[in-house]
Amino acid sequence: MSVGHAHALFVHGHSRVHRLPAHVKLVALVVFVVAVVATPREMVGAFALDAGLVSGAAAAAHLRPRSVARRMLIGAPVLAGALLMPVVGAGARVDVGGLWLSLDGLWGAWSVIAKGTISLAASIVVTAATPVPELLAGLTILRVPAVVTAIAGFMVRYLEVIAGELRRTRVAMASRGYQPTFAWQVGPIAASVGALFIRSHERGERVYDAMVSRGYQGRLPQLSASGASTRDWVCALAMPVCAAAAATLAVIR
């Protein structure tokens, strides 16, 4: 039961990045992403710096480049969409290797790809180096209401349980020859989703009963939250501050 407390994306480790308090990492991540997104797209050098910073953080967290790259694939659809922009974009056109592409669209695509990739990589580094309980404790320190973090905790805890139930249902349906083609064949899927909801609901009731029988009195025990030293803040914020400085420099010039 208690195996799945680390989410699928967490990579066990004892690096510098792992040891930083979660709320410090979250603040650093948000500042960094905002700085990257605010950087004017013409500032190629700033993006190179940002990419270097993220790679440095990944290396400091002892993440293998291969696994980070595999997780980046989740952003592939957006990037593929961005590749369309030069083809369909408006405005002046330039000749690129025989293709007559929109200049504005090219810059747009570059902007989406650079900003999207760097932000995605940054969040991958943070999630890979922070276990969920710490992440939730960090959110609590950042004044996210306890109700929200409690619900989020239950959600993460039971995500795989419910996904597993759904998977088994689908296997059962497929092995009985259910093979939907048209919209009006949606019935069994919806019925299985309905059954899944009822199961989830009843599981929720059982979980509550189990909690009460273990002495729950309306408050969850405080999740382990370690305080952050000045050194932690300096260490974590170095990266977003660099990115922000690069963005500001670019704007001033």
Add this chain to the structure above:
Amino acid sequence: MTAAGGLAAVLRRLRQTLSERQIPLAGLAAAFIFVVQMLNFPVAAGTSGHLLGAALVAILLGPGVGVIVISVVVLLQALLFADGGISALGLNVVNMALIAVLVAWLVFRGLTAVLPKTAAAVVGAGAVAGWFSVVAASGGFVAEYALGGAGNVPVPTVFRAMVGVHALIGIGEGLITAFVLAAILAVRPDLVHGARILGVRRAVTVSMRRPAVAAFVLSGIGAALLLVIVVAPHASTVPDGLQRVAIDQGLAQHSQISLAAGSPLAKYRVAGVSDAGVGTIVAGVIGLAAAFAIGGVVVLVSSRRASRSASSTATRP
């Protein structure tokens, strides 16, 4: 900012209504919605990738819990699974949690107030609420796009692309919402928050016959057509030409669909039709038909392949 404010308001109201008992329940519901969102429905005209679940959760758990549940799902998707993006988090919460859930709930309550107090009416209202939740969320995106002063792609184009496409996606959402509601009403009607008006404590079965489904799908298509025909030409009175790309503003995660706005029908005019308004309408209708055709082809091809692989495994000794 709006997201934080709206969420805070909901939380404050919720603290009075959300009993401690409901916290694990809401957590489980969030996991349920997350899982359902991962589930790609191979049906629903091929256009619908997955369920948003806003209407479903609003009707099942009530609007307050619904907003929180969807917000948590969006938050964790952004944080843990790097899906949806952190910079677009506020927008996502506003669109998918606040707007979609509340609109779905209002539509549902409005309809159930007018309709007879039967299970069929609850299911029907759920279908319509599902459709409205998706369209309202996409409308919310367009409003933000317009407010953001971003505009490499003009606002009316974005409006047509987003709302038009989502009017179709909403059909799938509405259908599945209705079917799921019917399935739950048949077993545990007491779990459906929105069915309290029925005062039922025993199971009710709603037969979802083909004609009813066909009627809903047809009316959904009709509504989509109506949007394209009536609303789209008038939408062009919204000023455009504001320069600054939406994508630069962290809207990138949202923008795949608005990118599609630049398809061969980009100007939404059809050559040979002199009147601009009529041309826009014709282009919109062609776009809709194309969306349906592509969806149909995708469904057919994928089901062919599935059946072929099934038969090939079947023939193996």
